[in-house]
Amino acid sequence: AQSVSQHNHHVILSEAASLELGCNYSYGGTVNLFWYVQYPGQHLQLLLKYFSGDPLVKGIKGFEAEFIKSKFSFNLRKPSVQWSDTAEYFCAVRPSGSARQLTFGSGTQLTVLP
């Protein structure tokens, strides 16, 4: 079975700082990778996803993530965060071509100070 690790439980940054949130997964085969965001009081929404092709994927609101197969990683980045990026971020994985459900990481709470 697959698993996902998010090493940072809580990250606090000032506005305009750069962001990188770590995500590592464990699975022996090909995977689809996702980042979800949950803003305070709102529901989960998809930030970006990787299925195949260019390992650098761009999502909404200036976020991007890079899939490094050799490191089993899919880190989330943003060059300059804003106060409105304060939210909880979840990495998720699913075996490619599978009807199986997503496996989520434990989440990272990002707090951006104005």
Next chain:
Amino acid sequence: SAVISQKPSRDICQRGTSLTIQCQVDSQVTMMFWYRQQPGQSLTLIATANQGSEATYESGFVIDKFPISRPNLTFSTLTVSNMSPEDSSIYLCSVRSDEQYFGPGTRLTVT
């Protein structure tokens, strides 16, 4: 895309009682799922709600505790039975079409 609504949005219940959570999707979907998000933890899949057949439960979850109905392709219910404080959590409905969508969640507090 899919827009999901859930009722109720939150509730406070006494231990020993049951609560039924409703999930409505604005389009027909084959796959509907129920997740639990316990305080400070990630999302855990409870079960897959199958239309026309019994739900498929994940390890650690049983039908007697979390009965699920799926009467059609746009609606499902999850009941949390004989509740205890450990059931305090956010319960999320999710569907999978072109991608995975989540409902706003039902925040349940058991006293």
